[in-house]
Every structure is written in structure tokens, then in C-alpha cells.
Amino acid sequence: MSVPNTDVRSLVAAVLPTPVPADEYDGCPVTGLLRLLSDKWSMLVLVLLGRQPYRFNELHRAIGGISQRMLTRTLRGLEGAGLVLREVHPTVPPSVEYRLTPLGQSLLGPLSDLADWAVRHGPELAAARHPVAAATSSGPR
Numbered sequence: 001m002s003v004p005n006t007d008v009r010s011l012v013a014a015v016l017p018t019p020v021p022a023d024e025y026d027g028c029p030v031t032g033l034l035r036l037l038s039d040k041w042s043m044l045v046l047v048l049l050g051r052q053p054y055r056f057n058e059l060h061r062a063i064g065g066i067s068q069r070m071l072t073r074t075l076r077g078l079e080g081a082g083l084v085l086r087e088v089h090p091t092v093p094p095s096v097e098y099r100l101t102p103l104g105q106s107l108l109g110p111l112s113d114l115a116d117w118a119v120r121h122g123p124e125l126a127a128a129r130h131p132v133a134a135a136t137s138s139g140p141r
Helices: 003-007 022-027 029-037 042-051 056-062 068-080 102-120 122-129 131-137
Strands: 084-089 095-100
Touching: 022 029, 029 042, 042 056, 042 068, 042 084, 042 095, 042 102, 056 068, 056 095, 068 084, 095 102, 102 122, 122 131
Parallel strands: none
Antiparallel strands: 084 095
């Protein structure tokens, strides 16, 4: 958001212009973070790396269904954002280990809060997405 809006301590306390200019929305740090985390694998990679460091192949085995290429892209994106550290060990052959940076570690609490909220409200979210199915499963009115 514009300079005055980057000092807002709470998302709901932000005063937004109407309409919100597209360049401000695109430049907002919240928008950038949500874009980074909204792909299929980033949240899972962050959670796993929050538990322990992983070598690439260990991490690949720990995530069913992810290709090596997609894992590489995900790790590079998280590394580029300063959330993941890639450390090359001088062994033969070289081994690479991934771990969260302190910035990445600091994101785990807010992500846990978001995950807790999603689990707590999961049934309501599912019912809102499928109102006809929810109405028929609750019986006649």
C-alpha cells in the first residue's frame, strides 16, 4: 500500500482508498506474501523445514506428489523471499541442506494461527462453498 498504509499494525485497521489503486495493491507486502504462499507446495515446505533441516532428496521423499522440478522452483522462491536458507556442504558429492531462516521461523506462528482458524472453520467454509449439498444433508426444513 502507499507509504502511510505500510505502518498499519492491523489489517482490519487499514484505511483503504476507494477504489484501491492496482499498483498499491500489487506493491502491498501482504499481497506479495500471500502470492508467495498460495501455490500448492510452499506452505507444506515451510512447515516441514520448520521441524528440521532437510537435504533435497529427503524433502522430496517427504512430500508425496511433488516433482523435483517443482520442489526446486518452490525452494528457490522461498529462498529468494528470505524464508529458506540453502547451504552447500563441501562433500563429495556435494550435499545441499535447506533450513528456515530466522525470518522463515518467525512466519510459523502466524501460519499456525491461520491453519488453526481454517481447521476450526473448515465445516463452515465447506458448507458455504456447497450450499445445496449442506442444505440437503441437514434434512428437511
